[in-house]
Amino acid sequence: MLQLHNINKTYRDGTRALKDISLQLGTGMLGLLGPNGAGKSSLMRTIATIQAPDSGRILFEGRDMAQEPYRLRSRLGYLPQHFGVYPHISCYALLEHLAILKGLQDKPQRRRQIDQVLALTNLTGQATRQPSHFSGGQLQRFGVAQALLGNPQILILDEPTAGLDPVERLRLHQLLHDIAQTRLVLLSTHIVEDIEHLAGHTALLIDGAIVACGHTRALFSYLDGKIWQGPAKHPLPGNTQLLGQRLHYGKPMVRLFSQQCPAAEFEPVPPSLQDSYFLALQKHTGVIA
Numbered sequence: 001m002l003q004l005h006n007i008n009k010t011y012r013d014g015t016r017a018l019k020d021i022s023l024q025l026g027t028g029m030l031g032l033l034g035p036n037g038a039g040k041s042s043l044m045r046t047i048a049t050i051q052a053p054d055s056g057r058i059l060f061e062g063r064d065m066a067q068e069p070y071r072l073r074s075r076l077g078y079l080p081q082h083f084g085v086y087p088h089i090s091c092y093a094l095l096e097h098l099a100i101l102k103g104l105q106d107k108p109q110r111r112r113q114i115d116q117v118l119a120l121t122n123l124t125g126q127a128t129r130q131p132s133h134f135s136g137g138q139l140q141r142f143g144v145a146q147a148l149l150g151n152p153q154i155l156i157l158d159e160p161t162a163g164l165d166p167v168e169r170l171r172l173h174q175l176l177h178d179i180a181q182t183r184l185v186l187l188s189t190h191i192v193e194d195i196e197h198l199a200g201h202t203a204l205l206i207d208g209a210i211v212a213c214g215h216t217r218a219l220f221s222y223l224d225g226k227i228w229q230g231p232a233k234h235p236l237p238g239n240t241q242l243l244g245q246r247l248h249y250g251k252p253m254v255r256l257f258s259q260q261c262p263a264a265e266f267e268p269v270p271p272s273l274q275d276s277y278f279l280a281l282q283k284h285t286g287v288i289a
């Protein structure tokens with residue numbers, strides 16, 4: 001459905017935010033995972049046609065978006081990382097205003113669609129309230145509702161779960177899962193758990209470049225039998241890489257990457273996407289978890 005070929009973006013101050021990004025995307029959810037400043041929002045804004053790449057091409061159903069930006073714009077919904085809502089206007093009235101801006105001129109059709117997105121995002125009961133008075137979770141669901149107006153085929157969601165409590169996060173996960181059954185959903189986040197719950201495919205973005213991309217499980221299955229957990233030791237056993245340290249029933253434990261069992265007290269544990277992410281971060285930035 002959507003193809004990105006060698007996308008590059010450098011901002012005026014010389015920051016190279018996107019380096020030769022290429023992706024082929026179809027229906028389903030792609031998780032875009034990366035640390036702060038990796039370029040996730042830059043990529044989202046570029047796909048949403050809010051900013052143009054310096055070079056490279058974006059093809060939607062085979063057509064070049066640089067030549068026909070309106071073609072993609074009319075088929076996509078975008079939830080930016082930070083979005084504001086007008087005060088003193090009800091949720092329903094604001095959706096109606098945004099729907100008109102999106103070109104939904106036919107009133108009965110527009111109202112049907114607003115009712116649908118309100119029901120889908122579980123906001124029907126809040127339709128007369130002002131979004132400026134919503135809780136964080138309700139506001140994010142409102143953001144998804146406005147992105148769904150026009151029934152887009154591509155939904156771009158930039159860090160939609162940031163700041164949500166666990167109940168609201170799970171509620172939003174279920175909603176995004178349902179939406180992704182019939183659409184392409186691009187989900188940007190630095191929360192590994194969001195990707196593990198939701199994304200069949202993941203692209204790992206570090207310092208503006210995609211360093212790994214594929215089936216989410218395949219991105220860490222290569223670590224089977226190479227992740228070990230045991231008591232924190234100083235120094236660490238040789239030929240190992242530290243992936244994390246935490247307390248386990250009050251005892252400090254470490255998680256290590258090692259080709260072989262690092263020491264007698266260590267046991268193998270199933271690998272996770274986070275292990276693979278931390279190893280990639282160490283390799284590309286030198287940052288240790």
Ligand SMILES: Nc1ncnc2c1ncn2[C@@H]1O[C@H](COP(=O)(O)OP(=O)(O)OP(=O)(O)O)[C@@H](O)[C@H]1O
Pocket residue numbers: 011012013015016017034035036037038039040041042043081190
């Ligand atoms: N308009 C801009 N002008 C100059 N530099 C920018 C601009 N927008 C982003 N950057 C820089 O580009 C790089 C990528 O930023 P971007 O916001 O795309 O990353 P991100 O992965 O979304 O980060 P975060 O998770 O913190 O939101 C960063 O170094 C950032 O400071």
